[in-house]
Amino acid sequence: MTVIWTTEAVVVRVVRYGERDAILTLLTETGLVTAMARGAARPTGRLSAAAQLCVQGTYVLYQGRGMGDVRQAEVTRQRRALHEDVVKAAYAAYLCDLAARAVPERPDAPPAAYRQFVAVLDGLEADHVPVDVLARAFELKVCAWLGVGPDWRVCIRCGVPLAETREAPRYDPFEGGLICADCASATGSAAVRGWPLPRKISAVLHLLAQADIAKLHRVDLSGAMRDALSRILAHQLQEFAGVGGRARQVLDEIVASLPHPPAEDGRDLDT
Ligand SMILES: [Zn+2]
Structure with a gap:
């Protein structure tokens, strides 16, 4: 036919x-x-x-x-801005590669995939939100579509809401999710105790995972928060969904090789 x-x-x-x-x-x-x-x-x-x-x-x-x-x-x-700026071009190439690997063939795409991808490219062009934060928001969508996006608000071991715990959560690189300080200290080896994280990361991950990328505007995050998000999501996608690895490494190398713009350090979320 x-x-x-x-x-x-x-x-x-x-x-x-x-x-x-x-x-x-x-x-x-x-x-x-x-x-x-x-x-x-x-x-x-x-x-x-x-x-x-x-x-x-x-x-x-x-x-x-x-x-x-x-x-x-x-x-x-035509999205010329994404071809003329080195950093934007690197992010755009990475995000295209991620979409090409992570979205299913038609007609099986998640309903939001196209709209969220268009929104992330629009965001790269518009400059309202830092490029790495846009990429993290899209990576979080991809985690959810591929079934490797846990509920970032709770400890994946004991289920306690992380907003109610006194100490910062940690990331468990073997299970792929956040764990509370009690669960982290209950285990023996440092490896199993997970990665130390900024205090508000649970709220930030949840917010970015739920957000409509088209509606993200002022997103004010500290350098430490942005580094932690980057590290967690690179690992989460590569380890549990098998996507992103090499392309993400190339992106990180390009960005690291460029002269750094003056630091614009945010305050994280006041939640
Ligand atoms: Zn726990």
């Missing part, structure tokens, strides 16, 4: 195919789809503008047996 269909989509992967063509992975509202964009690898190709990472548009796909073909495409968002 052959069908022609039209979909809104964002390009999350581009693989050159021969001299002229490119194979695109498109994130649509219902999930990922792969399609050949003929001539797109040539700068003058009719589809070349629509075959760039992060570009958003309306794609007309011709689907026969096997891989579909992009027949036409109308770009609605």
Whole structure:
């Protein structure tokens, strides 16, 4: 059976195919789809503008047996800012890779996947929220979609609400979740006691996991909090969902190699 269909989509992967063509992975509202964009690898190709990472548009796909073909495409968002700034480009490439690995093929995507991914790219362009915080918010969505997002508000061992405990929680890298100080000290080895964390991390993880990324505005977090979020989520995704590892390492190396902007240290949440 052959069908022609039209979909809104964002390009999350581009693989050159021969001299002229490119194979695109498109994130649509219902999930990922792969399609050949003929001539797109040539700068003058009719589809070349629509075959760039992060570009958003309306794609007309011709689907026969096997891989579909992009027949036409109308770009609605070129997202130039994401290609011109080194840090944004690195984050955008990482997030596209994460989406391409973590979102299921159509029609099985979680309902929010497309909208949250578009929101994270919009956020990278807009500059209202630090790029690493946006990435962490999207990583938390991915954790939930892949079934490795625990309830960050409670100790995963004893279930106590972490907002009610006096001491800061820890992260258990073997079980993949936060544990209260009592559970941490009840175990013998330092490894099992988990990673020390900032006091309010439970509330921050829960807030970012629940947040609509499009509605995140002022997010004021300390450097220590942002480091802890980064470390936890890199581990959580790689260890328990098997995604992100290499791409996340590349991102971290690029960001670490750049001169650091003046520190803008926030106060974490006043919750
Ligand atoms: Zn506990």
